[in-house]
Amino acid sequence: MRETKRKANTTTLGDKGTPETGGSLLTGVSLPAAAIFEAPLAHNLAWMQRFAASHGAYLAPHGKTTMTPALFQRQLEAGAWGITLATAPQCRAAFAAGVQRLLMANQLIGEANMAIVAGLIEAGAEVYCVVDSTANVEALGRHFAAAGQTLNVLVELGVPGGRTGCRTLEQVLGVAHSVAAQPALRMAGMEGYEGVVHGTDPVPAIRDYAAQLIACAQRLDQDGLLAVEAPIITASGSAWYDLIAEAFDAAELRGRFVPVLRPGCYVVHDHGLYREAQRGVLTRRPDLHEGLLPALEVFAQVQSLPEPGLAIIALGKRDIGFDQLPEPLRRYREGGNAKDLLSVAGWKVTKLMDQHAFIALPEGAGDVRIGDIVAFGASHPCLTFDKWRQLCLVNEGLDVVEQMQTSF
Template identity: 85%
Template structure:
C-alpha cells in the first residue's frame, strides 16, 4: 500500500521484480529515486571524524537525519563513539541494526517508551537520555527502580524562549540533586543544543551558550553530583559544530570529561541551509581547506512540456524535502551516459505539488525532451530521507552499487 512518507518505488525494475543493484539511474531504475553518491559520502565521513579528533572530541552523529542502518554502520566503522537518536523507537531500530551505544538527545517520556528503553538495557545496550525536570526524573526513577535497572541520564541545558532544557544554573543544580536522590538513575553528564540559540549576531551568542554549558558541567563536577567516572558533555548540530568543538577544546575538558559532538546532516550534506552554514564554518576556520560535499540527490524525469517555457517533472513533496524548493543540478537523456550532461542553466522550480514540480525554462531551452532525467539537490536532508524506504548508493557513472534501507 502506498505511503506518503516512505517511497518504495526503487525496489524493482519495472514490474519484473528484479533487483536494481548494478543498473544505472539513467536506465533500469524506476524514477523518481533518491541517490547517495559514494565518493562525497566517503569524504564526509572521514572529514567529520578527523575534525572531531583534531579537537579531542568524540562523534555521536544524529541518526534521525538518515535512519539508515547502513550509514550508521559506516559512521561507527569510521570511528563514531555512538549514534544519537531522538526517540525510544529510533533507539530500538538503531540497536537492532547493531549500534551498541545510544545517546537519546531527548526526554524519555511515557511508560510505553520507558519499556522500550528498559528492553534495550536488558539486551545490553548502553543508553544515555536527557532530563530537564524533577517530574521527569522522578517518573524515570520510579519506573526503572520497578524494573531493577539503572538508567543513565544527562541534565539538559536549554535557553530562555527555546525548546526543552533547564534555563538556569540553579535549575541544573536542583535537578542534579533530584537525580542523585533516585537510586535507579545515574547522572552521566550534561547535554545541550546550540541550534535553539537565536540572535541577530549568532556567533557570540553561540559561544556564550557553549561557555554556559561548560560552566554548568564543571559546577556539577565540583559538587560531586555526576556519578560517572567519565562524564559526558555534549552538544552540536550541523550548523555550529565548529564553535562547540572549539569551546570544548579550549576549555581543557578532555582530562575529566568526554566531549561528544552530534552533527547528523554532515553525512550527506545538502544544497541549501547546510551548504550555507558550511560556508560560515570555512570563513571562520581558514585552516579547513576543504569542507563537506553534497552527496544526496533525487533523480526524476520530465513528464510534460505543456506550454512554452514550462516543464513538469515527476517529482513532488512526497519525494524530496521542500523547506526550500529543490534545485535543478544536471540533466541527462534516458538511457544516456553520465558523462553526457545537458544544461539546466536558468531552470527554476517555481512550485511543488505532491508529485509534480513546475519548472520555469529559459527561452533558449529548446532541447528539452519528455523523459529527460534531471538531478535535483535539496535543503535539509532529514526531510528527504524520511520519504524513502530505500535509497540508491551510486558511483560517479550513476551505477547503483547498493540499496540502503531506512527504518523510519
C-alpha cells in the same frame, strides 16, 4: 578495506526508487529515486571524524537525519563513539541494526517509551537520555527501579525562548540533586543544543551558550553530583559544530569529561541550509579547506511540456524536502551515459505539489524532451530521507552499487 559493492536489500511491494530492469539511474531504476553518491559520502565520513579528533572530541552523529542502518554502520566504522537518536523507537531501530551505544538527545517520556529503553538495556545496550525536570526524573526513577535497572541521564541546558532544557544553573543543580535521590538513575553529565540559539549575530550568543554549558558541567563535578568515572558533555548540531568543538577544546575538558559532538546532516550534507552553514564554518575556519560535499540527490523525469517555458517534473513533496525549493543540478537522456550532461542553466523550480514540480525554463531550452532525467539537490536532508524506504548508493557512473533501507 570495504568492498565497493554490497548485497542489495530486499525491497517490498510499493517501494519507489528501486532497480526494476537495470542497475543504473539512467536505465532500469524506477524514478523518482533518491541517490547517495559513494565518493562524497566517504569524504564526509572521514572529514567530520578528523575534525572531531582534531579537537579531542568524540562523534555521536544524529541518526534521525537518515535513519539508515547502513549509514550508521559506516559512521561507526569511521570511528564514531555512538549514534544519537531522538526517540525510543529510533533507539530500538538503531540497536537492532547493531548500534550498542545510544545517546537519546531528548527527554524519555511515557511508560511505553520507558519500556522500550528498559528492553534495550536488558538486551545489552548502553543508553543515555536527557532530563530537565524533577517530574521526569521521578517518573524515570520509579520505572527503572521497578525494572531493576540503572539508567544513565544527562541534565539538559536550554535557552530562554528555546525548547526543552533547564534555563539556569540553579535549575540544573535542582534537577541534578533530584537525580541523585533516585537509586535507579545515574548522573552521567550535561547535554545541550546550540541550534536553538538565535539572533541577529548568533556567533557570540552561541559561544556564550557553550561557555554556560561548560560551567554547568564543571559545577556538577565540583559539587560531586556526577556518578560516573567519565561523564559526558555533549552539544553540536550540523551548523555550529566548529564553535562547540572549539569551546570544548579551549576548556580542556578531556582530562575529566568525554566531549561528544552530535552533527547528523554532515554525512550527506545538502544544497541549501547546510551548504550556507558550511560557508560560515569555512569563513571562520579557513584552515579546514574543502569542507563537506553534497552527496544526496533525487533523480526524476520530465513528465510534461504543456506550454512554452514550462516543464513538469514527476517529483513532489512526497519525494524531496521542501523547506526550500529543490535545485536542478544536472540533466541526462534516459538510457544515456552519465558523462553526457545536458544543460539546466536558468532552470528554476517555482512550485512543488505532492508529486509534481513546476520548472520555469529559460528561453532557448528547446532540447528538453519528455523522459529526460534531472538530478535535484535539496535543503535539510532530514526531510528528504524520511520520504524513502530505501535509497540507492551510486558511483560516478550512476550505477547502483547498494540499496540502503531506512528505518523510520
